[in-house]
Amino acid sequence: MRKNQFIGVTFVCVCLWVVVTYYLFLDRPLNHKPDQVRDTPQLHDNISLQKQNQIEEHLNLLESKLKEQFLDGEKLLQDLKSIVKEQQLSVKASEDRGVGEEEQLGRQQEEEEDEQINQVRLLAKQILPDGGPVIAVLVFACNRITVSKCIDQLLKYRPSRERFPIIVSQDCGHRPTADVIELYGDEITRIEQPDQSDITVPPKEKKFKGYFKIARHYGWALNYTFFKFNFETAIIVEDDLDIAPDFFEYFLGTYPILKRDPTLWCVSAWNDNGKVGLVDENAPDLLYRTDFFPGLGWMLTKSIWAELAPKWPSSYWDDWVRQPEQRRNRACIRPEISRTRTFGKIGVSNGHFYEKHLKYIKLNEKFVPFTQKNLSYLLKDNYDVQFVKQVYESLVVSYQELKSGSIVSQGSVRIPYHTNDIYKRTAKMLGLMDDFRSGVPRTGYRGVVSFLYKGRRVYLAPNANWKGYDPGWS
Numbered sequence: 041m042r043k044n045q046f047i048g049v050t051f052v053c054v055c056l057w058v059v060v061t062y063y064l065f066l067d068r069p070l071n072h073k074p075d076q077v078r079d080t081p082q083l084h085d086n087i088s089l090q091k092q093n094q095i096e097e098h099l100n101l102l103e104s105k106l107k108e109q110f111l112d113g114e115k116l117l118q119d120l121k122s123i124v125k126e127q128q129l130s131v132k133a134s135e136d137r138g139v140g141e142e143e144q145l146g147r148q149q150e151e152e153e154d155e156q157i158n159q160v161r162l163l164a165k166q167i168l169p170d171g172g173p174v175i176a177v178l179v180f181a182c183n184r185i186t187v188s189k190c191i192d193q194l195l196k197y198r199p200s201r202e203r204f205p206i207i208v209s210q211d212c213g214h215r216p217t218a219d220v221i222e223l224y225g226d227e228i229t230r231i232e233q234p235d236q237s238d239i240t241v242p243p244k245e246k247k248f249k250g251y252f253k254i255a256r257h258y259g260w261a262l263n264y265t266f267f268k269f270n271f272e273t274a275i276i277v278e279d280d281l282d283i284a285p286d287f288f289e290y291f292l293g294t295y296p297i298l299k300r301d302p303t304l305w306c307v308s309a310w311n312d313n314g315k316v317g318l319v320d321e322n323a324p325d326l327l328y329r330t331d332f333f334p335g336l337g338w339m340l341t342k343s344i345w346a347e348l349a350p351k352w353p354s355s356y357w358d359d360w361v362r363q364p365e366q367r368r369n370r371a372c373i374r375p376e377i378s379r380t381r382t383f384g385k386i387g388v389s390n391g392h393f394y395e396k397h398l399k400y401i402k403l404n405e406k407f408v409p410f411t412q413k414n415l416s417y418l419l420k421d422n423y424d425v426q427f428v429k430q431v432y433e434s435l436v437v438s439y440q441e442l443k444s445g446s447i448v449s450q451g452s453v454r455i456p457y458h459t460n461d462i463y464k465r466t467a468k469m470l471g472l473m474d475d476f477r478s479g480v481p482r483t484g485y486r487g488v489v490s491f492l493y494k495g496r497r498v499y500l501a502p503n504a505n506w507k508g509y510d511p512g513w514s
């Protein structure tokens with residue numbers, strides 16, 4: 041503490057010196073301007089102008105010197121004050137450290153977390169040589185060690201580490217999964233959902249508890265990605281997805297369209313009706329707009345997240361974003377041939393759905409250079425005109441005619457529907473998904489579902505005077 045005493049004494053001396061200087065300085069008529077001096081009677085009578093000027097000069101000199109000293113003193117005083125303050129703080133900190141190991145550990149963790157945030161923030165705000173975007177890839181993991189299969193593919197096809205930083209967010213506190221993720225070292229950024237508290241679920245929904253945990257994890261991890269790491273755009277991937285070789289190229293190519301068109305809110309890699317036979321394998325470059333949120337590998341921007349985050353639901357988030365209040369008449373982009381495929385059948389969503397449907401989805405194999413393509417046909421103003429024309433100029437046929445192969449003309453055809461039931465029945469016969477969410481059929485755009493049947497383009501479509509979705513259709 042000898043150092044402290046020394047600082048104390050110096051401090052007092054400087055204070056005294058500053059006070060003395062200050063009073064000396066105050067005793068002088070400081071603010072005289074020459075006219076004021078000349079107005080003083082004694083001087084006026086007895087001293088010649090020359091002498092008067094000389095004195096004035098001296099006074100001015102003295103004044104500025106005093107001012108200088110005064111400022112120096114003040115600065116010294118400030119410096120000393122801050123040194124003393126620092127010392128006090130460090131003494132206090134070392135005392136606190138003695139309080140509890142646990143607290144110290146907590147603080148250390150916090151510091152590490154802050155450091156990670158700072159580092160990733162730098163990644164997020166990098167200016168890349170081509171001026172293109174930095175897009176985070178956020179992988180959701182829980183208790184499946186097969187997450188490595190997904191991460192391996194992301195690393196394999198990732199064209200640039202700088203452009204696509206990978207964040208793996210783990211929930212569930214499953215140690216074996218955490219171990220697998222840790223093996224990737226600094227190839228990825230690992231974050232862990234801290235809230236492992238039990239969730240109270242309404243009794244009726246007990247068996248859907250998993251969906252509540254997923255929604256909580258999504259809310260936390262997306263906040264972290266956009267608001268802590270400060271990314272402007274992110275691609276969301278779940279731990280059970282295979283990806284296509286042009287997965288990254290697809291998102292990079294569609295990114296400018298998503299940014300430019302306010303009637304879009306996401307880009308998805310998934311086609312809900314993307315089974316072999318229902319898609320045109322010669323058209324891997326074909327993209328659509330859809331009113332149905334497909335999920336399963338999808339991209340969103342910070343501004344969309346800022347809109348959804350404050351009202352994020354406690355469960356069933358995907359059906360929630362499909363509701364009119366969230367969707368607000370906006371669409372997503374989706375491909376003809378999926379750029380993702382799910383391999384995990386043991387999960388929250390039931391295995392039956394996987395066996396019956398998901399497992400037949402075709403994963404694209406041909407690399408399409410989307411960033412080199414002109415995708416402005418996907419902008420609403422261009423797309424709607426073209427799409428409506430294409431659909432409603434197609435020959436109207438019945439399911440039976442289509443099935444029997446009796447249609448002579450070439451080109452696309454249209455099967456009309458005008459009720460919920462007719463839609464469902466026809467969709468089922470054609471091997472399409474037959475369900476609705478908030479009145480929107482899967483892959484639908486303006487109510488129209490586009491697919492391939494025996495090599496022919498078919499549109500299952502409402503009447504041309506369609507007025508919008510009926511949320512009552514389910």
Ligand SMILES: *[C@@H]1O[C@H](CO)[C@@H](O)[C@H](O)[C@H]1NC(C)=O
Pocket residue numbers: 256259260263349350351
């Ligand atoms: C995410 O951030 C939003 C906006 O700041 C906030 O309202 C919400 O509670 C956060 N959600 C979670 C799960 O932290």
Ligand SMILES: *[C@@H]1O[C@H](CO)[C@@H](O)[C@H](O)[C@H]1NC(C)=O
Pocket residue numbers: 414415416417422
């Ligand atoms: C891109 O396509 C749009 C039509 O969708 C067209 O108007 C535009 O001129 C094209 N741009 C280029 C550079 O070819």
Ligand SMILES: CC(=O)N[C@H]1CO[C@H](CO)[C@@H](O)[C@@H]1O
Pocket residue numbers: 083084085086087088089
């Ligand atoms: C006695 C004397 O020198 N008086 C002078 C005082 O100053 C005024 C103004 O400059 C002069 O006019 C006086 O002569």
